Amino acid sequence: MSLFHLSDYFLLRTPLLPAAFAVDLLTIKERHEIEEKLRHLFQNEQLKEALFLASPAFSVEVQKWLEYKKESSSKMIASLLKYAIRMSTRSTPFGLFAGVSFGNIAVSEKKVSLIRANANKAVLKLDATILTGIIEQLSKDKRIYSQLxxxxxxxxxxxxxxxxxxxxxxxxxxxxxxxxxxxxxxxxxxxxxxxxxxxxxxxxxxxxxxxxxxxxxxxxxxxxxxxxxxxxxxxxELQPNVIGRGYLDSLITTLERVDKAENYLNPLLTIKRWLHSSQSVIEIRTAILKLLQPLAPDLDMTNSLQGDLLIGMDENNLSDTALNHIRDQFQDLLPLCSQAKLTDFDQFRAAFSVKYEDRMVPLTTALDPDIGIGYGRQEGVYNITDEILGDVKNITPTGEKKYGDHHYQDLVIEKFVASVKNQFTEIRLTGKDLDHIAKQRKQTAHTIPSSFYAIGNLLRSSCQENLFFNLGTIGGSSSGNLISRFAHLDEELHNKFKRIGQQRATAVSQCNTCRDLSLPRQ
Incomplete structure (x- = not known):
């Protein structure tokens, strides 16, 4: 019986441009041909917006070049080439260069149904630095802080x-x-x-x-x-525990109560409307900067906006048959799972048991390095008040480095030597190899978190061949850690994220979930 249980959805991450574009671009040898291809590419309004959000100043110079008002330079062409390759090869979301889409895992014999639509949606928010600067400005205004x-x-x-x-x-x-x-x-x-x-x-x-x-x-x-x-x-109450997309709404709600003159409320309400408008990113940023300048005149507004891209999909489905096969392979590879390292919390828990046994003590007392146990290295605890040790950093005992116990290291070396001698083009781990590793180490289910994610690429060399899942990363303490980054983009994804939290509250270690796939657009 497998220790893993698949969720009923996945998160598709894909670049803005097709991967074939990077292949075509890198085959061009003449500079003038590269320039013309880039000039044609960046006439696209969506790409202009992506470039503008990443680097407004550079985007202005590129626009002059596109309009033949400025000669190109080697530095500009090299930068545009890097951006173009990034937008066609890297699935990791960054601004509007790559995005995400919520997908479903369905009971079907059809292995994959991923069809891009032409409509993508940019979701904008104020940068956390800007929000923090506004809070600092509000906290200095007596008309505001005296009402909080x-x-x-x-x-x-x-x-x-x-x-x-x-x-x-x-x-x-x-x-x-x-x-x-x-x-x-x-x-x-x-x-x-x-x-x-x-x-x-x-x-x-x-x-x-x-x-x-x-x-x-x-x-x-x-x-x-x-x-x-x-x-x-x-x-x-203005100080947030976490600054996210919803914090601007929370700030506005507070100002509706305390900002009687509406000196801050009206600009922030207008900014909120601009963030949800259908205008171009360039127009939105220009309008918001005019509104922000009086609120926080000393702030650097270069990166005032952050954006995420919700990829439009006509179809976004994967078959449970294909993913069950991947799940079974995870189960087979379980002997390769590294043992968890002893964390600061593990050390704290052990020290707590020794010092306090079954007594109940306040957590703050236990965390105090003077009267309790302390936690981790706690750098900087006394560096303000201690005149003798204030400038002394990183006092650690010297000694030999200790490395982890890798039971499969000998097998890896043996396989590598055999591949060199026999000129193998690939190395295979067999079930017999994995059984041997499993006997050498003690692997238990509790070393796996109750939910986690797997990131990889769906690959195929031609339209007729089956897709392969190239595993890149697997693990994490929770699948929610990854999905929370994008939960605000899609209502259905947000609801799934809430469900993760509910599952985590009642989860058992035998029920582990993998939820994420990454796909370069074909």
Whole structure:
């Protein structure tokens, strides 16, 4: 019985242009012929938009060349050639150069039914950097921040005479959070108690009233609250947990309540309409930049928009017969599955059992490297306050490197030597080889996540031959990790993504799902 169960859908990833275009382009030897072919290619409005979204400045120069207002250069032609090859050979979605389409796995004897339509859909959104810049601007405007609700830092906890908490670092390391501490004072303690009594949330004015009731002046009360914000002890409702396509809607909803003068609300509503308009990407970006400039004048607007491409398909179906065959091959190859490495979480779990046994302790206490266990390497925890060790980095013991245990390494070397001696053009792993590897290692089902994806290419040398699935990548902790990137593009795909979350909540390790295929357009 197979450990794997196929889902009823797949995600097709395909370049914007046919693969045959790259083959034809690379056979041309004369520069002037390449230039003419590229000139003809980039007259296409869809390709102009893809190029514009990737590099607006370069796109402007290319447009001048297309209109014979500028001579070509070797650098320009080389760049256009790279873009053209990328748009016809790489399935990995990037801007509008390649896209995705939701496909169905049906009970059918027909092995494949993939037919492209002429209608593709570009889905645009504001870049996360732009959204973050707008949030920062709003957070400086008293008319806005004084009307917001604030929540206390969820990592805040008491350790002796100090409150400790994690705050996102500003030392240039992306995503790093630093453990900080602040001395306990009667006023700070009363503020934190106020949050605890109100479900860890409070309006700005309520905090002002609390502090004034404790004796603070009308000048000092706002200063104290703003200091709590800057220290990361509290944060406003504008601060997102995750910035995605839906965050602009969330931001607009908040501004509808607090932006009485509509200084920010009206521009953002207009931006939202432009993002959903049917105008060209060039027109949309131009209009949005005019609206963004007053909102965040100091931001670099070069990459203000991000885009994804939903590929139009007349038919997008694969047969369960063909995919069941692939599933069975995954089962046969299971002995080659690498054992999972010991992760930071595994080490933390083991240390927790040793230190605390069956006791219940707050997670923040266990994560504290002073009074608990710590987690991972925790770089940067004390580099702000420690004057002695602040500049010392990467203190690790030296020693011999330890490599993983590959039970099939001898077999690989043996097969390679045999292929050289006998001048084989291919190397085959037989069922006997796999059985031998399986006996050398202990493979159990729990090493496989409850759902995962497989990425590969569907290949054939001619229209008459059967398709082959060339496996490129398999694994991941969840199939949802990959699909979440595109779930907003298609309602049906979004619903499938929600179903993954429900399945993960009740999944067992014997039910594993592979969900993704990648296809260069033929």
């Amino acid at each position: 609700y604030y929540r206390i830092n969820p990592t805040l906890y008491l350790d002796g005479k100090y409150y400790k908490y994690y705050q996102k670092g500003s030392n240039g390391k992306k995503g790093q959070h630093i453990l900080k501490r602040i001395r306990l004072t009667p006023v700070l303690d009363r503020v934190i108690q106020h949050f605890e009594r109100n479900k860890r949330t409070s309006h700005y004015q309520s905090l002002i009233d609390l502090l004034q009731g404790l004796g603070a002046s009308t000048t000092h009360a706002p200063l104290f609250v703003n200091n709590l914000i800057s220290l990361g002890i509290i944060s406003s």
